[in-house]
Amino acid sequence: MEKGCASMVRIREILALDPLAGFELLAGAGGLDNVLTNVTILDYETDSMDFSAFQKGDFILTSLFFAKDAPQLIVDAFRELLRRGIAGIAVKTVFYKTLPADMLRLADAMNVPVFAYHAASMEEIILAAHSYMLAKEQRELAAMRLDAMLGFGRAPSAVAESVRALDAMLYPHCVASFSTPREGGALNLGQKMPVPLFSDGQYSAFFPYHDGLLQLYTTADAERLAGAEDAMLRAYESCGVAPAAWRTGFSAPCHAYDFFDAAIRQSLYSNRVCQCFEKPRLRYGTLGVYRFLPALLEDKSVLAEYRAALTRLRCFEEESGIAMLDTLSAYAAAHGSVEQAAKRIYQHPNTVRNRVKKARALLALNDDWYEQIFILMGLYALEQT
Structure with missing residues (x-):
């Protein structure tokens, strides 16, 4: 994985996930922007209070099983976890409906959020959180690769290599489009990367990029690019992008991997002109002098x-x-x-x-x-x- 692409996920981000909808913040509100690196479980018996398995940035799920018959252990355990640098903790109300006041005071003092929840399983929470973290990392990696590809002065061979790194399934004939929401529009991609669309000799890949969604519609031969725009608008709809609520810029067709950067840039320029003149969609070839001004x-x-x-x-x-x-x-x-x-x-x-x-x-x-x-x-x- 390229250097520098590690993604930072903050606690407040995962609170939007469905399995965490029932989380109740009890203390530590000042730490909602803590960066978490893992979501893990503390749900085993321990006599030694050895929490060395937990690392800085861990977000812990627990039912306090280790203290089910010894409530006095809760604060000591929490204090030790704070020393380990945990990002936050969520307690499932199986054995305890309320938590010790000293624990909550520590959470506020150290800005480490403490939540209570009742219904969701720990496995559901972990799966949703890890899926979100992976999807965010994939999005940021794709954006980083696109930024590198669009850098000026790139050799054609380097552009082609970047295209293959972006998605090895892309065909060499391409129309790029870039869509951004009009006022009130919203990108509805859920928690995962948009799924590429594949049919015989055609392949569309989607990349959340900056404030919009980039689509690369590619084909095995040039003739299949006919009707690309209509096909691309239908593909956007499958990702939750309603054309009526978005502005879309289309590139001219390109016919080699080492011209993909030009096609992507054309779609970005076309989208910018769409926004400028409040047009629903524009092709690069129709921009006139505005083909040159964004550059x-x-x-x-x-x-x-x-x-x-x-x-x-x-x-x-x-x-x-x-x-x-x-x-x-x-x-x-x-x-x-x-x-x-x-x-x-x-x-x-x-x-x-x-x-x-x-x-x-x-x-x-x-x-x-x-x-x-x-x-x-x-x-x-x-x-x-």
Whole structure:
């Protein structure tokens, strides 16, 4: 496994799992963000109070069986477990309905959560927690591999190798898509990674990535990519992604593993433009000049110039009270039509002309000033998403 991909899981995360729905927090609320490394059972008789089997980060499930006839052992045992660095403990109310006050005071003082629960079996809890931890690790590993694949300057052979590491079942012909929820949308993937979809000569793999869901729809031959978008939307639905509640960007088809990074990047760009213009879905090939603008936001030198220009315009706005950015945005959206821009912001055309002239002076724009304003406002619109 790649270095640095270890996943951190906090106690509050596993509380959302179904078998833990009946957990009642008794003490130690300050430790709900404790990182747990394992969920394990303490449910055996012991005379020696030897808890050396437990490690830092353990989340312990117990019925206090070892103290069923000796309640005085509970606090001493808990104190020893605290020394071991446990993340938290959940007590099944088999032998004890309440816990000693000293134990709860220790839990609060040490920020180690103590829960009581009644119904779920320990095996159910462990299975759900370990499944969640594994799925989170898989998601983060996939995201790390995608980040590495999308790094600029990667050799084609390295990209192809990254694709195989991501999922060895992927075919070489691909359309990538990236979906993010509209306002109020939600990704409903449950506790596991989305299951790949396989049919004769077609294979779709899904990867939760940043704030959305990436799909790689791949085929054994190029002709099978026909109708890919409809098939991909149906596949998203199988993962709980309702197309009406999401925005989806599609790449152009690619036909070799070493171009998968370009296809993924195109889907990310298309999705960003979807968000910018509030479109339900867009293909990369239909973006026009916006095919190129998202990449500029990843270029440090361009980004520095853009930020400097934005700072000058905002300083002018603060000093004058004039909505310069709104005016220039409307002007760019109207493709340089002063009259249309004026209608968009409910101003006189001469007001727009004067503000554009002032912006040219503020930014020291030369003969291609319109193109520069268009690019600047295009980047501004994309960044707002």
